[in-house]
Amino acid sequence: MLERFVPTEAIERLSQIDLDALRARGVKTLLLDLDNTITPWRSLEVPEDMGAWLQAAKQSFRVCIVSNTSKMKRLETLKERLGIEGVGFASKPWGLKRVAAQMGLAPDETVVIGDQLITDVAGGNMIGARSILVKPVSRDEFFGTKFVRAAEAVIFWLLKRRGLFACPWR
Numbered sequence: 001m002l003e004r005f006v007p008t009e010a011i012e013r014l015s016q017i018d019l020d021a022l023r024a025r026g027v028k029t030l031l032l033d034l035d036n037t038i039t040p041w042r043s044l045e046v047p048e049d050m051g052a053w054l055q056a057a058k059q060s061f062r063v064c065i066v067s068n069t070s071k072m073k074r075l076e077t078l079k080e081r082l083g084i085e086g087v088g089f090a091s092k093p094w095g096l097k098r099v100a101a102q103m104g105l106a107p108d109e110t111v112v113i114g115d116q117l118i119t120d121v122a123g124g125n126m127i128g129a130r131s132i133l134v135k136p137v138s139r140d141e142f143f144g145t146k147f148v149r150a151a152e153a154v155i156f157w158l159l160k161r162r163g164l165f166a167c168p169w170r
């Protein structure tokens with residue numbers, strides 16, 4: 001039950017993720033959360049290191065933003081600016097199954113990366129992909145996310161207590 005929330009890896013910042021190591025493991029597709037993973041919440045500003053990492057990632061992987069956002073105009077702007085695919089209204093975690101099926105992804109060649117255990121990590125694990133947890137890039141978030149964070153804090157605590165996962169930045 002709790003195992004579904006354990007990330008394959010926890011890496012503080014998206015731009016610190018070693019692309020060569022992923023390639024060496026046979027990874028072909030990166031599914032990236034948007035808010036607080038690539039940019040601060042609601043922001044159109046992509047930090048320089050994130051932008052550079054994304055451009056490098058595009059050289060070797062299929063890269064797609066998968067976000068629960070309803071702000072499609074912002075998503076479209078970022079997709080265009082970054083030159084990558086993107087899916088909004090994704091309904092993670094469950095919606096990742098649909099997205100993976102529509103994209104025709106092989107789970108063992110896919111990595112899901114995001115800042116939340118309940119949506120990103122659980123979703124990645126659910127489809128049998130690797131999951132990488134990153135630290136939220138800012139503390140601002142959607143009102144509803146604050147409730148999810150409260151539940152998430154309990155999960156972090158339980159995972160640590162059971163010896164399943166100790167998050168390095170908490």
Ligand SMILES: [Mg+2]
Nearest residue numbers: 033035036115
């Ligand atoms: Mg997020």
